[in-house]
Amino acid sequence: MSSVAEIVIEVIAEKMGVPKEDVKPEAHLVNDLNVDSLDQADIVMELEEKFDMSVSEEEAAKIRTVGDIIKYIEQHKS
Amino acid sequence: MKRRRVAITGVGVACPLGAEKSEFLAALAQGRSGVAPIRSFPAEDLEVRIAAEISGFPPEGFFNAKELRRMDRFTLLAAYCAEKAVADSRLDLDALDPVRAAVMMGTGIGGLEEIISQHDALLQKGPGRVSPLTVPRAMSGAAASLVSMRLGLHGPAFSVSSACTSGANAILSAAWQVRHGMSDVVLAGGTEATLNRLTLSGFINMKALSRRNDNPSGACRPFDQDRDGFVMGEGAGVIVLEEMDRAKARGAEIYAEVLGGAMTSDAFNVCLPDPDGRWAARAMRDAMADAEVATERISYINAHGTGTKAGDEIEAKAIRDVFGDHASGIPVSSTKSMLGHLLGASGAVEIVACLLSMRNNLIHRTLNLENPDPACLGLDFVAEGTREAGLDCVLKNSFGFGGHNVALVLGRV
Numbered sequence: 435m436s437s438v439a440e441i442v443i444e445v446i447a448e449k450m451g452v453p454k455e456d457v458k459p460e461a462h463l464v465n466d467l468n469v470d471s472l473d474q475a476d477i478v479m480e481l482e483e484k485f486d487m488s489v490s491e492e493e494a495a496k497i498r499t500v501g502d503i504i505k506y507i508e509q510h511k512s
Numbered sequence: 513m514k515r516r517r518v519a520i521t522g523v524g525v526a527c528p529l530g531a532e533k534s535e536f537l538a539a540l541a542q543g544r545s546g547v548a549p550i551r552s553f554p555a556e557d558l559e560v561r562i563a564a565e566i567s568g569f570p571p572e573g574f575f576n577a578k579e580l581r582r583m584d585r586f587t588l589l590a591a592y593c594a595e596k597a598v599a600d601s602r603l604d605l606d607a608l609d610p611v612r613a614a615v616m617m618g619t620g621i622g623g624l625e626e627i628i629s630q631h632d633a634l635l636q637k638g639p640g641r642v643s644p645l646t647v648p649r650a651m652s653g654a655a656a657s658l659v660s661m662r663l664g665l666h667g668p669a670f671s672v673s674s675a676c677t678s679g680a681n682a683i684l685s686a687a688w689q690v691r692h693g694m695s696d697v698v699l700a701g702g703t704e705a706t707l708n709r710l711t712l713s714g715f716i717n718m719k720a721l722s723r724r725n726d727n728p729s730g731a732c733r734p735f736d737q738d739r740d741g742f743v744m745g746e747g748a749g750v751i752v753l754e755e756m757d758r759a760k761a762r763g764a765e766i767y768a769e770v771l772g773g774a775m776t777s778d779a780f781n782v783c784l785p786d787p788d789g790r791w792a793a794r795a796m797r798d799a800m801a802d803a804e805v806a807t808e809r810i811s812y813i814n815a816h817g818t819g820t821k822a823g824d825e826i827e828a829k830a831i832r833d834v835f836g837d838h839a840s841g842i843p844v845s846s847t848k849s850m851l852g853h854l855l856g857a858s859g860a861v862e863i864v865a866c867l868l869s870m871r872n873n874l875i876h877r878t879l880n881l882e883n884p885d886p887a888c889l890g891l892d893f894v895a896e897g898t899r900e901a902g903l904d905c906v907l908k909n910s911f912g913f914g915g916h917n918v919a920l921v922l923g924r925v
Contacts, residue, residue, distance in 0.1 A: 449578070450577065451576045451578050472648070473578070476643060479640075479641065479644065483641065
């Protein structure tokens with residue numbers, strides 16, 4: 435089974451149409467990957483479904499980097 | 513202000529007969545049908561299992577992943593055609609004052625595919641799983657706004673919705689926008705992508721569609737006595753309208769001039785046309801008056817010609833009423849006989865057919881017209897095959913559910 439990081443990177447790469455190599459844990463969603471608020475909502479929803487969890491709006495608002503998403507899911511997934 | 517002349521300098525098309533203007537022209541000249549058994553969704557249990565679909569759209573690599581995710585199919589079609597039209601016109605967008613460039617995009621329905629799929633998500637997975645992109649993908653103004661975004665145009669950008677006249681409505685509105693000095697360039701056209709089980713079932717139950725499942729290419733039979741309805745299709749057509757002096761000054765190749773047009777409403781019934789075709793006739797008359805073109809100067813009429821019992825008969829009557837003694841001498845053909853009915857895109861794609869016909873000196877046939885309906889007699893429907901002909905002035909008719917009538921006169925430059 436893929437690790438959380440692999441799945442997160444795959445979803446972001448697919449949604450944003452960028453190579454997986456560009457989706458590094460330290461990559462900033464807005465500055466490096468051109469993710470806008472709609473993209474982020476879409477990405478979070480897909481990950482919620484994949485990991486069967488829900489991310490509150492306050493938590494989602496704290497996300498800045500790819501690594502933030504990975505860390506959050508690793509800590510909270512069921 | 514002096515009335516400005518309006519040139520058409522570029523076309524883009526994606527339809528069941530091709531996603532390049534050269535393919536579309538070849539299909540029209542050959543008299544090839546774009547109707548086939550439905551492939552894009554299961555239709556075995558439906559009473560109608562044929563349609564005019566576009567295969568292989570969007571072409572690989574034309575849109576990036578983010579664009580594909582952000583746009584419903586009707587918007588992708590419009591964006592593709594707009595870009596093709598700009599390339600065809602050789603217009604340098606950077607040389608334009610961007611606020612003087614507008615986008616007017618007709619669509620009868622808008623992003624219904626998106627509404628259906630997100631409604632499925634709502635019912636099956638719950639409200640938390642409805643995509644945040646639902647509204648921007650579904651809204652009917654999306655096609656116009658995405659075109660303005662992709663091309664960096666800052667003038668008005670809006671959708672025009674008047675059922676099956678949407679595309680023609682948008683193009684005529686665009687022509688007037690240029691004529692009256694409000695814009696110098698307008699990208700205008702129509703787009704529709706609503707081939708799905710929901711819309712098809714609605715039209716089936718309305719008894720509007722041909723049921724010739726065993727003979728797809730023979731299903732759409734405008735003006736034929738055995739016609740039994742229209743054939744649903746999908747696609748888009750976009751043209752570049754440009755102020756004439758500007759187009760000439762930059763050495764643009766001009767397809768035609770929009771000489772004039774008119775719009776009327778039957779104010780009668782939401783599906784059926786006015787039984788006497790009075791307001792359709794009035795649109796044709798007023799279009800020629802607006803264009804300052806006498807009936808004798810019309811060298812070809814591109815009919816609305818859907819293949820429905822009532823529609824064709826009433827259109828034929830309206831043409832006879834308007835043209836009187838000249839009626840029998842003017843070639844009239846229906847692009848839908850090959851193309852199917854692209855609903856809100858139909859008028860725009862058929863205007864592209866007229867422009868390609870004018871540039872290439874041909875009149876395409878009305879396919880499948882084997883036994884002319886006695887109620888449609890007195891007109892020359894170009895049943896036998898493609899004709900060579902120099903076209904001076906062309907009249908385009910477009911009618912729609914809701915009683916919308918649009919007529920437009922194109923002239924050779």
